[in-house]
Amino acid sequence: xxxxxxxxxxxxxxxxxxxxxxxxxxxxxxxxxxxxxxxxxxxxxxxxxxxxxxxxxxxxxxxxxxxxxxxxxxxxxxxxxxxxxxxxxxxxxxxxxxxxxxxxxxxxxxxxxxxxxxxxxxxxxxxxxxxxxxxxxxxxxxxxxxxxxxxxxxxxxxxxxxxxxxxxxxxxxxxxxxxxxxxxxxxxxxxxxxxxxxxxxxxxxxxxxxxxxxxxxxxxxxxxxxxxxxxxxxxxxxxxxxxxxxxxxxxxxxxxxxxxxx
Numbered sequence: 001x002x003x004x005x006x007x008x009x010x011x012x013x014x015x016x017x018x019x020x021x022x023x024x025x026x027x028x029x030x031x032x033x034x035x036x037x038x039x040x041x042x043x044x045x046x047x048x049x050x051x052x053x054x055x056x057x058x059x060x061x062x063x064x065x066x067x068x069x070x071x072x073x074x075x076x077x078x079x080x081x082x083x084x085x086x087x088x089x090x091x092x093x094x095x096x097x098x099x100x101x102x103x104x105x106x107x108x109x110x111x112x113x114x115x116x117x118x119x120x121x122x123x124x125x126x127x128x129x130x131x132x133x134x135x136x137x138x139x140x141x142x143x144x145x146x147x148x149x150x151x152x153x154x155x156x157x158x159x160x161x162x163x164x165x166x167x168x169x170x171x172x173x174x175x176x177x178x179x180x181x182x183x184x185x186x187x188x189x190x191x192x193x194x195x196x197x198x199x200x201x202x203x204x205x206x207x208x209x210x211x212x213x214x215x216x217x218x219x220x221x222x223x224x225x226x227x228x229x230x231x232x233x234x235x236x237x238x239x240x241x242x243x244x245x246x247x248x249x250x251x252x253x254x255x256x257x258x259x260x261x262x
Contacts, residue, residue: 018194019193019194019196019198019201020087020088020198020201020202020225020227021086021087023086023087024085024086024087024088024201024225025202027083027084027085027086027088027090028085028088028090028201028202028225030083031075031083031085031090031092031223032202032204032223034075034076034077034083035073035075035092035204035206035221035223036206038075039206039208039221043163043169048167048208048210049096049208049210049217049219050094050096050219050221051063051069051096051217051219059071059096060096063096063097063098063217064098066098068095068096068097068250068253068254068257069095069096069097070093070094070095070246070249070250070253071093071094071095072092072093072242072245072246073092073093073094073221074092075090075092085225085228086228087227087228088201088225088226088227088228089225089226089227089228089229090223090224090225091222091223091224091225091226091242091245092221092222092223093221093222093223093245093246093248093249094219094220094221094222094249095219095220095222095249095250095252095253096217096218096219096220096253097217097218097253097254097256097257098214098215098216098217098218099215099216099217099218099256099257099260099261100214100215100261100262101214101215101260101261101262102215102216102218102260102261102262103211103216104162104165104166104167104168104209104210104211104216106260107168107209107216107218107260108160108162108168110259110260111136111158111160111170112131112133112134112136112160113131114128115127115128115136115138115140116138116158116170116172117255117256117258117259117260118140118255119248119251119252119254119255120255121251122142122143122144122248122251123140123141123142123143124141124142124143124151124183125140125141126138126139126140126141127139129155134159134160134161135157135158135159135160136158137155137156137157137158137175138155138156138158138172139153139154139155139156140152140153140154140155140156141153141154141180141183142154142200143183144199144200144244144248150179150197150199150200151179151180151183152177152178152179152180152200153176153177153178153180153190154174154176154177154178154203155174155175155176156172156173156174156175156203157172157173157175158170158171158172159171165211166210166211166212167208167209167210167211168208168209169206169207169208169209170206170207170209171204171205171206171207172204172205172206172207173204174202174203174204177200177201177202177203178190178191178196179191179196179197179199179200197227198226198227199226199227200224200225200226201224201225201226201227202223202224202225203222203223203224203225204222204223204224205220205221205222205223205252206220206221206222207219207220208220215261215262216260218253218256218257220249220252220253220256222245222248222249222252224245
């Protein structure tokens with residue numbers, strides 16, 4: 001059984017997907033809408049940061065001690081049901097980091113004039129494609145590694161807004177995701193839609209920033225969509241998928257901390 005993860009990765013690498021179906025995209029859209037509605041309620045009703053909920057006191061203490069705190073989010077509707085996403089998997093993770101010496105002003109200035117901080121182990125290149133008051137467009141080359149390496153060219157619309165003197169939000173929505181074959185070689189080419197592995201079909205990130213006397217707490221909820229994994233190997237694939245999502249979130253928190261820590 002110890003060889004099962006390696007076998008699974010080879011098996012997954014050999015597969016391609018037909019692309020998300022209309023039902024898959026509809027399920028993703030409904031899941032994203034639930035996340036966004038919850039985050040909007042939190043702005044008005046509180047707590048502004050999920051890590052400030054009474055049940056998260058232990059997580060906040062770890063964060064203030066210097067930890068990158070990551071949590072798998074179980075998003076459900078008002079009736080307690082998860083959204084059905086046929087032939088797809090939604091990966092929903094939240095992360096928190098306290099950045100000593102940072103200010104909301106410095107973070108918003110960076111978002112307005114430059115590409116957001118990116119994890120060097122995941123993002124191979126980052127460039128600003130356009131910007132205006134309260135928004136920018138960013139192009140990334142992203143690699144995901146877990147036994148195999150898959151490289152994507154992505155574009156993101158990033159919007160940001162100050163809510164109060166001590167609070168701001170930023171939202172990143174991937175507007176284009178293209179898997180690349182043979183990245184970095186003369187044979188590099190974009191895979192045709194529907195001919196990729198289906199590991200990354202959609203990707204949104206929702207950031208919140210709250211100022212305190214010692215720095216800024218940055219909280220991110222990231223949701224992404226991939227093709228489903230056959231049930232016969234899901235018990236093996238599940239931990240691999242979760243660990244990849246957790247590592248991606250930790251990398252984003254590390255990049256934010258490194259960029260603004262004073």
